[in-house]
Amino acid sequence: MSRFDSRSTSKIDQERGRFLKHLARTGLRVSRGRELIFNEVMQIHGHFTAEQLTKKCQKKNLKVSRPTVFRILHDLLAAGVIRETAFGDKHRHFEHVYDEKPHHHAFCIYCHGFIEFPDMKEDMVYHSIIEKKGFKILGHEMHFYGMCRKCQEKAA
Amino acid sequence: MSRFDSRSTSKIDQERGRFLKHLARTGLRVSRGRELIFNEVMQIHGHFTAEQLTKKCQKKNLKVSRPTVFRILHDLLAAGVIRETAFGDKHRHFEHVYDEKPHHHAFCIYCHGFIEFPDMKEDMVYHSIIEKKGFKILGHEMHFYGMCRKCQEKAA
DNA sequence: TCATATAATGATACACTATCTCATATGAGT
DNA sequence: ACTCATATGAGATAGTGTATCATTATATGA
Known part of the structure; x- marks a missing residue:
């Protein structure tokens, strides 16, 4: 049984499935950090930066380091769960794909x-x-x- | 008489005029660096970064420092001679406006x-x-x- | 031409984001 | 429990773009 949050809607389940499939395909583990970041990202509506995500986790006392946040965002990108948007500033901006209208x-x-x-x-x-x-x-x-x-x- | 390169086409003249007007309006001088960078930028076809522009100048033995390149690019942006495009990487990308079709x-x-x-x-x-x-x-x-x-x- | 004021420049240090390194911790499978 | 691969965090590092500030260059007026 996945240790991911089980209160999710079917759309989030679908995204979770996409992520798990990607991890399985590429031989990556379902780790504490990946669960944690996945759940946090899914709760964000709209755009976010790695910095904002890291602070959000820290406020909730979810211990995760900055390099890990970047690494897992990279996983989520590769899995197609989130996408990146160039805003013209020096930050990388992300948003999850589920539930977003074009x-x-x-x-x-x-x-x-x-x-x-x-x-x-x-x-x-x-x-x-x-x-x-x-x-x-x-x-x-x-x-x-x-x-x-x-x-x-x-x-x- | 302007010390800017005088071999230019009318389109470049027009841009030069735009630049000179901006400098006059904001009380900035027609300095060695501004002439130099203006001429180099006008010779570039397509996109460029500040880094590329700096190296281009250095190869030609045109002495200009990195901070100055950034400062003058800012002037050119403010004058509307060049524009910036977000490419999604960590660089700022520029292109001049003259002679460019949308x-x-x-x-x-x-x-x-x-x-x-x-x-x-x-x-x-x-x-x-x-x-x-x-x-x-x-x-x-x-x-x-x-x-x-x-x-x-x-x-x- | 000279004096004076103002702007431009370059060297350097700095801020910031993102990434890399590597030692340690963790987890999966036997 | 043991083994081995992966994940993680602390800290160092890379790279871009700015800020500071002393020096140099330029414009203006007497």
Whole structure:
């Protein structure tokens, strides 16, 4: 029996299954750290950095070191449980894939905040162009940048 | 008379004008470093990092320090002569704006290479959604990610 | 031209994120 | 329990981008 938290919904179970399968395939163990990080990540809604995740664990007295957090995030990436988004700052930003509707981001270049908006599928026109070049598409992100409402008000 | 390289095309002249105007507005001088970096940047086709630019200068025996390169790139950004693109790695990537047709990127997650493809304007549908939230759009980038042809061949 | 003020520059140190190393701890399987 | 591979943490390290500050260069006015 898995020692992972058993209160999870079926969607989280599905992700857990994906993760366990990946670990089995690559000969990695279901360790304390991996259980712990998996459960924490699944409870986060929205984006997070490795730093934020580490602090979240430390606040809960879940002992896990920074290198371990990075290592396990790498596992989760490889398993396809989380994905990475480039926000243009010096941090790596992650979000889990389950329960997330496809969406994109608009970044404020003044306060570095962002808003989300839904994927409208209008960008599918690009697929044929890119795949004609032999590139296999695994995903896409659209980044708008500009000035958020609050920063406009401040400037005025 | 400006001491900037005078062999330039009208498009580069236009950019030079934009830069000089910015310097004048903000009380900055037309210094040796700014001339030098401006000319080098204008000669680059495609993307570059501060590191690459610094090495390019050093190879040509153009003496300019790393802090100065960063400072002047900041000036060029503020003047709107270059723009920044988040590539998902730890570097800041720049490209000059002149002579560039609007385009986007597809990144290979295996070799970190990328291909470019033209902007098709199909993404304009997003503008109304975002601006309804009070966000003022200044630009946008579309990032596809996946596996390039070469990496697919290697894997096969 | 000289004096003075202001900006630019480079050397150096620094901050920060992410990663590497390696000794130790842990777990799985026999 | 023993053996051996993997996981972990402490600390060192790498790499990028900044900050500090003394020095140099430039512009301006007398």
